[in-house]
Amino acid sequence: xxxxxxxxxxxxxxxxxxxxxxxxxxxxxxxxxxxxxxxxxxxxxxxxxxxxxxxxxxxxxxxxxxxxxxxxxxxxxxxxxxxxxxxxxxxxxxxxxxxxxxxxxxxxxxxxxxxxxxxxxxxxxxxxxxxxxxxxxxxxxxxxxxxxxxxxxxxxxxxxxxxxxxxxxxxxxxxxxxxxxxxxxxxxxxxxxxxxxxxxxxxxxxxxxxxxxxxxxxxxxxxxxxxxxxxxxxxxxxxxxxxxxxxxxxxxxxxxxxxxxxxxxxxxxxxxxxxxxxxxxxxxxxxxxxxxxxxxxxxxxxxxxxxxxxxxxxxxxxxxxxxxxxxxxxxxxxxxxxxxxxxxxxxxxxxxxxxxxxxxxxxxxxxxxxxxxxxxxxxxxxxxxxxxxxxxxxxxx
Amino acid sequence: xxxxxxxxxxxxxxxxxxxxxxxxxxxxxxxxxxxxxxxxxxxxxxxxxxxxxxxxxxxxxxxxxxxxxxxxxxxxxxxxxxxxxxxxxxxxxxxxxxxxxxxxxxxxxxxxxxxxxxxxxxxxxxxxxxxxxxxxxxxxxx
Ligand SMILES: [Zn+2]
Numbered sequence: 001x002x003x004x005x006x007x008x009x010x011x012x013x014x015x016x017x018x019x020x021x022x023x024x025x026x027x028x029x030x031x032x033x034x035x036x037x038x039x040x041x042x043x044x045x046x047x048x049x050x051x052x053x054x055x056x057x058x059x060x061x062x063x064x065x066x067x068x069x070x071x072x073x074x075x076x077x078x079x080x081x082x083x084x085x086x087x088x089x090x091x092x093x094x095x096x097x098x099x100x101x102x103x104x105x106x107x108x109x110x111x112x113x114x115x116x117x118x119x120x121x122x123x124x125x126x127x128x129x130x131x132x133x134x135x136x137x138x139x140x141x142x143x144x145x146x147x148x149x150x151x152x153x154x155x156x157x158x159x160x161x162x163x164x165x166x167x168x169x170x171x172x173x174x175x176x177x178x179x180x181x182x183x184x185x186x187x188x189x190x191x192x193x194x195x196x197x198x199x200x201x202x203x204x205x206x207x208x209x210x211x212x213x214x215x216x217x218x219x220x221x222x223x224x225x226x227x228x229x230x231x232x233x234x235x236x237x238x239x240x241x242x243x244x245x246x247x248x249x250x251x252x253x254x255x256x257x258x259x260x261x262x263x264x265x266x267x268x269x270x271x272x273x274x275x276x277x278x279x280x281x282x283x284x285x286x287x288x289x290x291x292x293x294x295x296x297x298x299x300x301x302x303x304x305x306x307x308x309x310x311x312x313x314x315x316x317x318x319x320x321x322x323x324x325x326x327x328x329x330x331x332x333x334x335x336x337x338x339x340x341x342x343x344x345x346x347x348x349x350x351x352x353x354x355x356x357x358x359x360x361x362x363x364x365x366x367x368x369x370x371x372x373x374x375x376x377x378x379x380x381x382x383x384x385x386x387x388x389x390x391x392x393x394x395x396x397x
Numbered sequence: 398x399x400x401x402x403x404x405x406x407x408x409x410x411x412x413x414x415x416x417x418x419x420x421x422x423x424x425x426x427x428x429x430x431x432x433x434x435x436x437x438x439x440x441x442x443x444x445x446x447x448x449x450x451x452x453x454x455x456x457x458x459x460x461x462x463x464x465x466x467x468x469x470x471x472x473x474x475x476x477x478x479x480x481x482x483x484x485x486x487x488x489x490x491x492x493x494x495x496x497x498x499x500x501x502x503x504x505x506x507x508x509x510x511x512x513x514x515x516x517x518x519x520x521x522x523x524x525x526x527x528x529x530x531x532x533x534x535x536x537x538x539x
Contacts, residue, residue: 120467131405131430136469140402141527142480142494143462143470151460152482152492159458159505204461249437252490254482260429260491262436 002101007237007395008224009038010358015186015217015345018115023056026218027068027113030351034109034220034358039232042073045222046105049080049096051088051112051350054124065111078105086297087244087383088112089219089353090276090391094244096223106225112351113218120145121214135257142259147211147300149254151203154302158205161317163305165205169196170323171301172209172343178330179340181370184355186215187344210301215346219355235365240378240396241284245275247388255388269310272390273297273382277311280392286378288313291394293363293379294334295356298341304328307382308336335373338363356381357393364397398523402516406430407528408449414511414528415449416491422446427489452511453533454485461500471525472516483509483530497531508533 011033013026027050035041048069052062058081059067065079078099084091089112096108127133138144157163173193179185191209199208229236247255248271250264268274281287288311298304305319313334314322322328328336339345339359342352360379362368381393401407407416418429424440429450435443459481472478479495481503495503496514514529 123469129403131403132433137403137406137430138492139466139469140471141406142492143466143472143478144480144492145462145464145466148460148462148480152458152480155460156458156482156505201461201463203463206460250488254492259493260489262426262428263488263490 003103003225005097005100005223005225005239006229007221007239007357007361008040008107008228008232009034009036009222010220010361011035011037012184012219012355012358013217014184015215015348018216023053023113023115024067024071026115026216027064027111028072030113030218030220031068031109031111034222037232038222038224040107040222043075044107045073045077045109047078047080047096047099047108049082049092049099049108049110051092051354052081052083053114053350055117056115064113068111084389084391085386086347086349087353087385087389087391088350089355090381090383090393091244091389093221093354093357093393094242094391097239097242100223100225107228108223110221110223110354111218112354114348114351115216116214116348134259137259138257144259145203146256147203147206149256150211150300150302151206152254153306154205154300157302157306161320163320165197166193167305167320167324168205168210168301169193169207171298171304172196174323174328175298175304175337175341175343178338178371179344182340182344183370185340185344186346206300206302212299212342213346215348217345217348217351217355219351219358221354221357221361235397237361237364237395237397239393240286241280241282241394242392243276243279243283244389244391245272245279246390247272248275256386270307270384270390272388273307273384273392274310274390276390276392277380277382280380280394284394284396286394290378291380292335292376293338293360293373294336294382295339295359295379296337296341296382297352297384298337298343299347301343304336304341308334311382330371330373335376338368338371338373340371353381353383353391356383357395360393360395364395399513399526400523402525402527409513413452414513415452416511416528418448418450419445420448427487429489429491450489451485454483454509454530456503456505456507456509457482457484457490458505459495459503473518479503481509481530494527494529495531496529
């Protein structure tokens with residue numbers, strides 16, 4: 001019998017470029033805000049789960065949780081460090097959830113903090129320069145950048161459903177409009193379809209303003225058992241479902257950095273994420289119609305059109321109509337990324353999935369100043385990471 | 398003298414250019430590039446053999462790379478080029494550069510065949526080559 005788990009507190013450092021602040025400092029700031037938000041202090045934190053970054057900190061071994069406690073609170077607690085690339089925050093959440101649901105701990109903190117390198121992300125040290133390494137082949141054989149993978153999906157969508165360039169641009173316009181009211185977002189100036197389409201073409205049909213850049217940022221959550229749920233005096237937020245998953249054999253998605261797909265009929269596109277979403281919904285005893293808010297990884301405008309369809313919110317190809325008719329707006333049928341999404345934040349890889357759950361927490365409490373979804377009761381997150389990692393969390397009031 | 402961008406990726410023989418892949422004989426699945434295992438969880442025996450893959454296919458989707466990739470990708474006289482996702486049949490879709498077709502004439506569904514593309518040539522005349530897909534003109538008249 002598992003125990004109910006609740007989100008007690010959330011905190012995030014604003015996203016941006018912070019050349020004068022270390023990754024550790026961003027992490028400590030976000031954690032301090034989350035602990036304060038939960039009405040707790042460090043001695044009450046019984047465990048820390050951190051998403052491991054490969055870019056900075058963690059003593060070179062991904063020991064980001066250990067680094068934090070050694071800096072601010074040496075108190076013998078278990079530190080767990082999890083990998084999962086851009087989905088690491090969701091895996092950290094899942095791990096902390098399990099520590100409490102199992103009854104082993106009552107209060108566990110979740111952390112994701114990242115400072116991203118400039119320009120192209122370098123290949124990891126020790127990589128093989130031969131056909132065993134897809135990340136080598138995609139560069140030497142064809143120079144396939146990440147946007148190229150997403151653009152290939154977007155062009156196929158144009159072919160299959162008649163998606164227009166203006167509709168793709170509209171997805172970016174919506175994200176910027178949502179971000180305008182979110183003090184944590186990096187890009188808060190509203191934009192227009194014309195401005196998006198006038199930005200440089202990166203990888204046809206995707207323009208610069210339709211692709212998320214990289215940012216620095218940090219986010220933290222405090223999860224707790226029933227006995228702590230009233231501590232902060234804030235509206236309780238419950239974990240209704242959470243799940244992580246990996247890819248299915250035969251997935252037709254273009255998976256970075258591979259240079260081919262072995263496709264089988266009836267296997268979901270981006271199966272690592274759709275599987276996580278289905279598992280989280282099953283755990284919550286809910287269906288797509290129960291979800292008021294979807295915070296999803298919008299690496300590009302294409303993702304905003306395709307992902308809700310893949311999750312079963314509506315039929316394949318309907319996303320264009322939903323977007324163009326305001327159904328995905330704050331106040332629409334399904335508010336997609338009221339935060340402004342990755343397109344307005346820039347991706348701080350391992351921190352991103354933790355930020356998604358922070359945003360859902362604030363929305364469900366009615367604390368999302370400037371971008372509040374009216375009467376939000378249930379929110380879902382969805383994220384994808386390298387290695388075919390997917391994660392999803394469902395919160396409810 | 399032509400040097401492939403990676404050993405074991407493609408073969409050039411009398412018939413032209415062919416990609417080197419792996420076929421799982423147990424579940425009849427094709428993989429590219431060569432793989433050390435069969436990823437099908439329902440496949441038990443996972444008997445693998447090296448195969449030369451079909452050299453013709455159809456364009457499933459594509460993009461045009463408008464800015465220069467990192468230095469690992471070397472190309473003389475760089476200019477935007479097309480990248481395709483090509484359906485080789487039997488459930489296998491392969492990415493590769495598209496060649497010999499104007500960027501505004503690329504169309505999903507077009508018939509393609511494998512070819513070689515020279516990326517760089519040094520002062521000794523030694524060139525680095527990769528595989529690429531070009532329009533399959535035999536198909537147009539068929
Ligand atoms: Zn097999």
